[in-house]
Amino acid sequence: MSSHNEHPVKNNLISRIKNNTGVNIYKCYQCGKCSAGCPVAYDEMEYPPSMIMRLLQTEDKQNEVLVKKSYAIWVCLTCEMCFTRCPMEIDIPTVMDYVRQESLQEKIIHPKAKRIVASHEAFINSIRKTGRLHEMGFVMEYKLTTGNLTQDIFLAPKMFEKGKLHILAEKIKDTALMARIFKRTKK
Ligand code: SF4
Ligand code: SF4
Numbered sequence: 731m732s733s734h735n736e737h738p739v740k741n742n743l744i745s746r747i748k749n750n751t752g753v754n755i756y757k758c759y760q761c762g763k764c765s766a767g768c769p770v771a772y773d774e775m776e777y778p779p780s781m782i783m784r785l786l787q788t789e790d791k792q793n794e795v796l797v798k799k800s801y802a803i804w805v806c807l808t809c810e811m812c813f814t815r816c817p818m819e820i821d822i823p824t825v826m827d828y829v830r831q832e833s834l835q836e837k838i839i840h841p842k843a844k845r846i847v848a849s850h851e852a853f854i855n856s857i858r859k860t861g862r863l864h865e866m867g868f869v870m871e872y873k874l875t876t877g878n879l880t881q882d883i884f885l886a887p888k889m890f891e892k893g894k895l896h897i898l899a900e901k902i903k904d905t906a907l908m909a910r911i912f913k914r915t916k917k
Contacts, residue, residue: 743794744786747828755825757818758783764812764822775802779812779822786825798833802826804843 744755758780765771765778772778777785777800785793797803806826813821833839839847 740789742789742791743797743829743832744789746832747786747825751821751824751828753821753824753828755783755786755820758787758816758820759818760784761817763815763817764820767811767815769809769811770805770807774805776800777802779806779826782825783820783822795838797829798836799838799840801840801842803829803833804840804846 748754760780760783762780764783765780768775768779777797779802782797782800782802785797803826806823808823808826810823813819813823816822834847
């Protein structure tokens with residue numbers, strides 16, 4: 731039974747992050763240590779990690795969309811430098827990961843990030859099918875998805891010679907186990 735003392739349940743991005751990952755962004759007090767230590771904050775990201783925390787704290791719908799459409803969430807290396815430096819122990823890489831998922835679901839990913847997404851998907855599909863990374867399948871799927879067919883083509887014979895590129899996929903024995911892992915992860 732509800733009472734008038736209960737707070738209404740918020741469904742903004744900062745609350746969904748808290749509910750789904752346990753990370754509390756309200757604790758951020760904008761010291762900037764995360765941004766100062768981030769290897770890509772100023773060269774690659776349009777918003778450094780501390781600014782992403784601030785944009786989310788505003789609970790403003792437009793700011794949430796800015797974050798979800800940003801390139802910053804895709805160039806994050808998940809290196810955890812920010813997390814290590816944060817006095818409030820805010821797990822920023824997990825936040826980035828969560829926002830990437832919503833950005834993907836809503837199909838509002840930054841145009842420059844499409845290659846990164848194609849590479850992630852090719853990697854996951856290779857693991858899903860064989861339980862291992864099949865280099866040739868991974869490269870072909872990435873190239874077909876991005877339409878980037880000829881880049882690095884001269885590298886292939888050298889890699890093949892050195893045994894780094896396998897034509898046939900090697901499978902792990904228990905592929906059913908891999909299927910179960912993917913099914914449970916999806917849930
Ligand atoms: S995890 Fe991402 S945001 Fe944090 S320091 Fe590394 S690249 Fe920057
Ligand atoms: S280091 Fe932590 S508290 Fe400081 S700005 Fe970054 S997220 Fe906020």
